[in-house]
């Protein structure tokens with residue numbers, strides 16, 4: 197199929213089509229009225245830009261430095277979301293104050309002294325770290341790194357375990373390039389689990405549109421101007437400092453403007469958000485405006501990602517009349533209900549909160565959703581979201597355009613089929629499981645007998661090597677919290693983000709870290725996907741995550757937008773599989789992977805300090821618990837008083853219905869994993885498979901109502 201460059205599918209072109217559930221407008225017949233867009237004249241400057249050469253090695257920071265764009269323009273912010281209302285946070289305890297009260301004098305003074313005398317390294321790579329090739333600590337130990345064969349490495353590992361004690365007093369920290377000369381790994385392009393059999397390839401060929409060919413016809417556009425975007429959108433992009441599209445944007449925007457379904461993938465930090473926001477805004481510019489209608493739904497897996505996406509959409513739309521609404525958990529339901537009543541053009545939501553509105557917000561309907569985006573779509577396809585997703589997908593019109601994006605996007609047909617995509621175009625920019633080119637990945641082996649020193653290793657890294665803009669990932673919320681107390685007691689300015697905190701605390705943590713008020717952000721995987729904070733220098737994995745995908749998202753918080761960064765992983769025995777996968781792909785893609793050895797005398801000394809602090813940490817935890825209980829009691833008292841005062845009004849409200857309680861959610865998840873064939877999910881999948889055929893033949897109203905710009909020009 198030959199596709200014209202200037203062919204843009206406009207959004208639901210007839211106002212007559214719109215139906216409202218609160219009876220304010222009659223249902224009407226299909227119409228073919230199409231708004232004709234007046235062609236814009238291109239300025240000389242724009243033309244010049246179009247002709248300029250497209251570089252894939254984008255340098256994002258330049259405009260910021262030239263002062264054309266302010267930091268605020270390109271930074272995402274919470275101010276907009278703040279208007280959506282934080283929850284009452286009257287039970288938040290001031291942990292910093294408790295830590296300060298409990299800080300042992302001699303620890304902090306000893307610490308200050310240590311700071312002064314320490315061999316604190318300004319640049320961890322250049323100053324004290326020597327690259328040398330004879331350090332085989334990690335390379336030969338069977339983590340799949342320098343191993344010639346897996347069998348050989350296992351044997352070597354046993355040998356290495358015998359002389360564990362020898363490297364306890366290893367010298368200065370060192371890097372060892374690992375992948376150079378690694379045999380037998382370079383032929384593989386990705387981890388073995390990704391190998392496809394013929395059947396899967398055939399399935400994919402049948403399922404995906406000839407999109408790659410189509411998009412070759414569409415041409416990768418080298419500038420935003422040559423994509424025929426409207427002036428207000430170009431102005432918004434320019435205000436954000438986006439001069440040239442990134443690869444995923446070049447590929448996606450023209451295809452998305454045609455209204456096609458898309459399955460998109462590109463490395464972390466490569467601009468996927470704008471890749472879907474820009475075509476959405478462009479299409480919305482030509483919507484019928486008489487009656488406001490919510491036409492676009494963007495689903496995201498975490499609240500913070502929703503806030504960030506909302507901020508990007510609002511900023512790019514700054515010169516348009518397009519309105520976005522943020523509907524994520526933790527923010528005021530009431531305020532969101534009020535905003536939804538005004539029928540914003542775009543709704544950015546987490547699935548749970550969105551369903552809550554679908555069920556309980558009067559007058560809110562999803563009947564007119566014409567574009568649905570799932571950011572971090574592979575996460576949304578996880579079991580954890582299965583039921584919510586089904587509910588949303590079943591409620592939204594089938595004739596919608598659907599776009600899915602993630603850095604680790606799956607193109608497995610079986611995974612995608614339940615989303616009832618319509619011959620999607622597959623737009624995969626980088627090799628699967630790639631990391632950013634300028635990301636250095638380091639690994640520190642934690643031998644079983646040194647597990648006890650893991651916290652000390654982390655403290656060592658932060659005290660001697662990484663002093664700021666460092667995010668540290670933990671698997672457990674409770675442990676992240678405990679470490680935050682230890683950081684505080686050892687005078688390391690840290691904040692934390694995880695699911696046990698209130699939304700306001702989570703947002704404040706991100707802001708404090710973003711603004712440099714805290715040097716360390718201690719996080720669980722709630723912050724591993726999508727979060728875009730400028731200038732994160734280092735990501736530390738306190739332990740490797742449970743999968744290679746999560747690893748990629750975590751380390752993708754640094755080295756974003758063409759900048760460099762470093763990821764350091766403390767790798768224990770239990771982390772073998774993930775680490776092996778990382779090394780395999782890194783070797784294949786020739787990205788930089790090194791091992792780091794620590795100064796174990798210092799690590800042991802930190803270990804002793806941490807042990808000495810145990811009682812103080814428990815004391816802080818107890819005080820925190822007590823203060824929280826008092827706050828909760830005070831809040832409940834107030835609540836009780838309010839209920840008595842306003843009982844009539846409260847009783848008159850309709851009862852809210854819940855999609856699933858936490859208990860039901862867990863039961864459903866267990867059922868899915870225990871007995872996948874008999875779940876409603878499997879049934880639904882089969883039903884969708886059946887429905888798939890007729891659907892692709894059905895011409896939708898939207899399909900029929902397309903117009904070329906050329907028509908407008910006539």
Ligand SMILES: Nc1ncnc2c1ncn2[C@@H]1O[C@H](COP(=O)(O)OP(=O)(O)OP(=O)(O)O)[C@@H](O)[C@H]1O
Pocket residue numbers: 254256270437438439440441442445462463464465466467468469470602603725726727728752756757
């Ligand atoms: N065309 C562009 N020019 C300059 N900067 C850009 C451009 N597109 C995006 N950026 C910037 O690049 C950064 C990363 O963008 P974004 O958060 O959309 O990445 P992503 O691919 O969604 O990452 P992740 O997979 O981690 O979610 C942001 O700071 C954004 O402002």
